[in-house]
Amino acid sequence: MTTVLDYLVTHRARHLEQLNEFLRIKSVSTDTNFKTEMTKACDFLVAYLKDIGFTDIDVVETEKHPLVYASYHVDDDLPTGLIYGHYDVQPADPYDLWDSAPFEPEVRHGRLYARGSSDDKGQVFMHLVALEALMKTTGTLPINVKVCIEGEEEIGSENLYRILQDKKAQFDADFCIISDSGMVEEEQPTVLYGLKGFTGLEFTVTGPNRDLHSGLYGGAVRNPLMAISHILQSMKDVDEVVTVDGFYDDVEPLTDIERKLMTEAPKENYVMALNIPETVSENGYTATEHTMARPTLEVNGLFGGYQGEGTKTIIPEKATAKITCRLVPGQDPEDIQDKLVKHIEKHTPKGVTVDITREPLSAKAYKVDVDHPLIQQAAKSYGEAFNKEAVFVRMGGSIPVVEWIDEIFNIPIILLGFGTPEDRLHSPNESFPVINFDRGLVTLVDFYQQIALK
Amino acid sequence: MTTVLDYLVTHRARHLEQLNEFLRIKSVSTDTNFKTEMTKACDFLVAYLKDIGFTDIDVVETEKHPLVYASYHVDDDLPTGLIYGHYDVQPADPYDLWDSAPFEPEVRHGRLYARGSSDDKGQVFMHLVALEALMKTTGTLPINVKVCIEGEEEIGSENLYRILQDKKAQFDADFCIISDSGMVEEEQPTVLYGLKGFTGLEFTVTGPNRDLHSGLYGGAVRNPLMAISHILQSMKDVDEVVTVDGFYDDVEPLTDIERKLMTEAPKENYVMALNIPETVSENGYTATEHTMARPTLEVNGLFGGYQGEGTKTIIPEKATAKITCRLVPGQDPEDIQDKLVKHIEKHTPKGVTVDITREPLSAKAYKVDVDHPLIQQAAKSYGEAFNKEAVFVRMGGSIPVVEWIDEIFNIPIILLGFGTPEDRLHSPNESFPVINFDRGLVTLVDFYQQIALK
Numbered sequence: 062m063t064t065v066l067d068y069l070v071t072h073r074a075r076h077l078e079q080l081n082e083f084l085r086i087k088s089v090s091t092d093t094n095f096k097t098e099m100t101k102a103c104d105f106l107v108a109y110l111k112d113i114g115f116t117d118i119d120v121v122e123t124e125k126h127p128l129v130y131a132s133y134h135v136d137d138d139l140p141t142g143l144i145y146g147h148y149d150v151q152p153a154d155p156y157d158l159w160d161s162a163p164f165e166p167e168v169r170h171g172r173l174y175a176r177g178s179s180d181d182k183g184q185v186f187m188h189l190v191a192l193e194a195l196m197k198t199t200g201t202l203p204i205n206v207k208v209c210i211e212g213e214e215e216i217g218s219e220n221l222y223r224i225l226q227d228k229k230a231q232f233d234a235d236f237c238i239i240s241d242s243g244m245v246e247e248e249q250p251t252v253l254y255g256l257k258g259f260t261g262l263e264f265t266v267t268g269p270n271r272d273l274h275s276g277l278y279g280g281a282v283r284n285p286l287m288a289i290s291h292i293l294q295s296m297k298d299v300d301e302v303v304t305v306d307g308f309y310d311d312v313e314p315l316t317d318i319e320r321k322l323m324t325e326a327p328k329e330n331y332v333m334a335l336n337i338p339e340t341v342s343e344n345g346y347t348a349t350e351h352t353m354a355r356p357t358l359e360v361n362g363l364f365g366g367y368q369g370e371g372t373k374t375i376i377p378e379k380a381t382a383k384i385t386c387r388l389v390p391g392q393d394p395e396d397i398q399d400k401l402v403k404h405i406e407k408h409t410p411k412g413v414t415v416d417i418t419r420e421p422l423s424a425k426a427y428k429v430d431v432d433h434p435l436i437q438q439a440a441k442s443y444g445e446a447f448n449k450e451a452v453f454v455r456m457g458g459s460i461p462v463v464e465w466i467d468e469i470f471n472i473p474i475i476l477l478g479f480g481t482p483e484d485r486l487h488s489p490n491e492s493f494p495v496i497n498f499d500r501g502l503v504t505l506v507d508f509y510q511q512i513a514l515k
Numbered sequence: 516m517t518t519v520l521d522y523l524v525t526h527r528a529r530h531l532e533q534l535n536e537f538l539r540i541k542s543v544s545t546d547t548n549f550k551t552e553m554t555k556a557c558d559f560l561v562a563y564l565k566d567i568g569f570t571d572i573d574v575v576e577t578e579k580h581p582l583v584y585a586s587y588h589v590d591d592d593l594p595t596g597l598i599y600g601h602y603d604v605q606p607a608d609p610y611d612l613w614d615s616a617p618f619e620p621e622v623r624h625g626r627l628y629a630r631g632s633s634d635d636k637g638q639v640f641m642h643l644v645a646l647e648a649l650m651k652t653t654g655t656l657p658i659n660v661k662v663c664i665e666g667e668e669e670i671g672s673e674n675l676y677r678i679l680q681d682k683k684a685q686f687d688a689d690f691c692i693i694s695d696s697g698m699v700e701e702e703q704p705t706v707l708y709g710l711k712g713f714t715g716l717e718f719t720v721t722g723p724n725r726d727l728h729s730g731l732y733g734g735a736v737r738n739p740l741m742a743i744s745h746i747l748q749s750m751k752d753v754d755e756v757v758t759v760d761g762f763y764d765d766v767e768p769l770t771d772i773e774r775k776l777m778t779e780a781p782k783e784n785y786v787m788a789l790n791i792p793e794t795v796s797e798n799g800y801t802a803t804e805h806t807m808a809r810p811t812l813e814v815n816g817l818f819g820g821y822q823g824e825g826t827k828t829i830i831p832e833k834a835t836a837k838i839t840c841r842l843v844p845g846q847d848p849e850d851i852q853d854k855l856v857k858h859i860e861k862h863t864p865k866g867v868t869v870d871i872t873r874e875p876l877s878a879k880a881y882k883v884d885v886d887h888p889l890i891q892q893a894a895k896s897y898g899e900a901f902n903k904e905a906v907f908v909r910m911g912g913s914i915p916v917v918e919w920i921d922e923i924f925n926i927p928i929i930l931l932g933f934g935t936p937e938d939r940l941h942s943p944n945e946s947f948p949v950i951n952f953d954r955g956l957v958t959l960v961d962f963y964q965q966i967a968l969k
Binding site for chain 2: 257259261263268269270271273274275276277278279280281282283284286287289290291293294297299301329331335336337338339340341342343346348350351352353355357359360361362363364365366367368371372373374375376377380381382383385387410411412413414420422456457458459
């Protein structure tokens with residue numbers, strides 16, 4: 062172990078320079094102008110994997126950007142870990158809001174500033190450095206390792222599911238590890254053990270066939286804006302309990318153990334940060350419990366009628382609402398979507414018609430048992446490297462990749478992210494703490510070595 | 516009487532040519548580019564009034580467009596009628612949707628096409644022709660007449676109230692007559708004996724201080740879109756009964772006599788015309804009764820959050836709704852506005868704040884007794900001229916001018932409009948039936964002569 066840590070120290074400067082080289086590549090997946098840069102990033106990874114000692118490397122072409130697969134098999138009796146990450150980054154626009162050029166990495170106040178330094182190239186690179194250190198010092202790896210680094214995560218990973226399904230045997234593993242998330246606060250090791258699922262739809266209520274003079278027609282027709290308010294109001298009560306029939310039927314209840322873990326996690330001061338009079342959560346649950354582990358139904362957009370300055374006395378033709386739900390383990394996205402549709406149709410008042418468009422994208426929730434040995438080891442390695450006990454959290458957001466891997470392979474997924482709330486993902490001046498690079502590497506090499514011993 | 520009718524026939528061609536001259540003037544009040552045309556229209560009226568025989572003429576200047584006043588006093592023992600109208604017109608844009616130029620009057624299929632032919636220059640001109648015919652054939656007028664023709668009606672009549680109040684003695688009369696409305700259907704004489712009042716406000720519900728990621732924050736904050744739906748839903752129930760505390764306290768009930776009159780008025784086929792599944796009205800009232808004589812509360816605009824294509828998973832910062840109410844006799848606009856404000860504040864759920872902006876413009880409802888001798892005579896004259904018995908209707912819309920005259924002078928106001936539903940007010944291809952010009956003149960001369968005899 063000491064040898065591996067020495068190796069990391071000895072080669073630190075080179076590794077950081079290599080990381081800068083990786084970050085200089087403008088691997089923006091959403092913009093076809095950067096196609097050659099995407100190829101460059103792909104080539105960089107392949108070259109590095111070869112240097113590390115991988116020979117089984119497969120560049121899986123797609124209509125957009127290739128996925129890099131590599132495998133190093135040590136022994137059938139050892140566990141196999143699948144490392145997932147992505148080499149594509151968000152666009153850096155608007156460039157004039159960056160203090161240093163987004164693709165010219167710069168360290169300031171202990172942070173490495175560049176697009177992708179946190180999301181996700183910095184963290185992907187860390188995994189490869191950890192593998193390099195283990196390989197060069199021990200001549201092998203402690204476990205079998207498969208690597209899956211795609212180039213389309215920022216644009217929806219549209220080919221990933223198909224690739225994983227078609228090449229299931231090739232990518233199969235005993236667990237997956239992903240470093241594309243973050244700590245709940247600076248210097249607080251965080252093991253993310255759950256994510257919410259997702260489903261949604263949009264619906265439009267139509268009344269008369271044109272906007273009407275509210276004086277002449279008020280009293281003859283149902284106003285679509287009032288009708289849509291009625292429907293929305295029927296879906297969630299003022300105690301934040303979702304009142305869609307059957308919504309909670311399959312929800313896995315929150316255990317006392319988890320409730321305790323949630324009290325230990327640092328809490329955001331919502332009232333101060335968001336300038337709200339008070340937090341509001343489902344009756345019987347704290348804000349932390351609800352954001353982490355209870356399903357939600359939110360209206361993301363609502364509109365109809367006159368939106369300009371002053372008054373316009375109309376009864377509008379129609380009104381539209383966009384709804385999304387975050388789901389918890391137990392809930393099936395299509396089933397919940399069906400329930401939403403049924404509920405809307407049932408609660409549409411007389412005098413108007415309703416059209417519903419289902420959101421095609423959906424995801425099941427993901428949750429791994431906090432007591433799983435791999436989760437426990439990840440927390441231990443992380444905590445020791447950062448000299449602070451790790452907290453276990455479930456996130457309110459969704460990561461479709463996780464749900465797909467869960468569905469296809471049914472393996473534990475360790476979400477071990479080294480990012481921090483100040484990294485400014487998707488924004489100008491993205492950065493990553495250099496100390497998280499250093500300590501994250503210590504975390505990873507220890508984790509791989511420890512799980513080999515189990 | 517015969518002499519007057521002969522006069523109208525003899526001078527018909529000249530009158531129509533004069534009307535065309537009046538209509539050619541581009542008297543668009545809202546657009547400063549037409550200022551000289553506004554002056555031209557004003558001059559036209561003054562010249563015509565002089566030709567008729569008026570000597571007491573006062574052009575009341577304002578910051579925008581002058582008001583034309585004229586008075587012809589016959590005898591203190593005769594009633595005095597105040598004729599109100601406006602010489603300004605709506606803009607004619609978009610010009611390319613007109614079949615003939617909006618300020619080049621053209622008769623097609625018995626209709627006179629020009630901006631202002633119905634609203635209101637055609638009808639104002641009719642009143643002056645009637646006065647001319649009476650003056651030239653009898654050497655006097657049957658009653659004392661005052662004329663008040665403003666140039667700012669289409670832009671809110673912002674100076675009218677002040678002028679009428681400041682010059683109350685000058686404009687005072689025993690009744691007012693206005694021809695700026697229409698028949699409920701073609702060739703159906705209509706006496707409008709009531710108008711609704713008006714009040715309104717806009718309110719914004721604010722939650723967090725920025726749009727939030729719905730995954731990370733769903734469960735911690737009150738969604739302003741849900742909160743606004745809750746508030747709106749609390750204001751009117753699914754039976755179209757307004758549930759704002761005290762809303763109906765002062766409402767004058769609908770009498771059986773009026774209910775009977777309403778059944779006699781032609782009804783619009785709402786379902787077919789508006790393509791709605793069914794009409795929806797206040798529990799206990801028909802669509803006709805509710806549109807004519809019951810107060811309403813409508814949401815004219817509602818918006819917040821994401822309105823673009825597809826999905827955006829946010830909890831938005833805020834939501835806004837615009838509300839207007841149509842009032843009936845008994846209700847006070849400021850009192851109702853206070854009740855709306857109180858209700859909104861009371862029903863705003865925890866976790867959000869609300870900001871309310873009251874609409875400054877308001878109007879009381881207007882209603883004159885259907886049995887009033889002047890109303891009865893107007894119906895009789897109208898019915899005889901068109902050879903069809905007149906119907907009595909109350910309109911769901913509001914005309915602030917009427918409410919101001921009612922408030923300042925407390926006199927019966929006869930709304931005797933000769934327009935028709937096909938006139939296309941405020942739209943391209945506005946027109947006015949020539950036959951309504953002819954028969955309307957017969958109506959007016961008969962009315963003035965008959966009321967002089969009472």
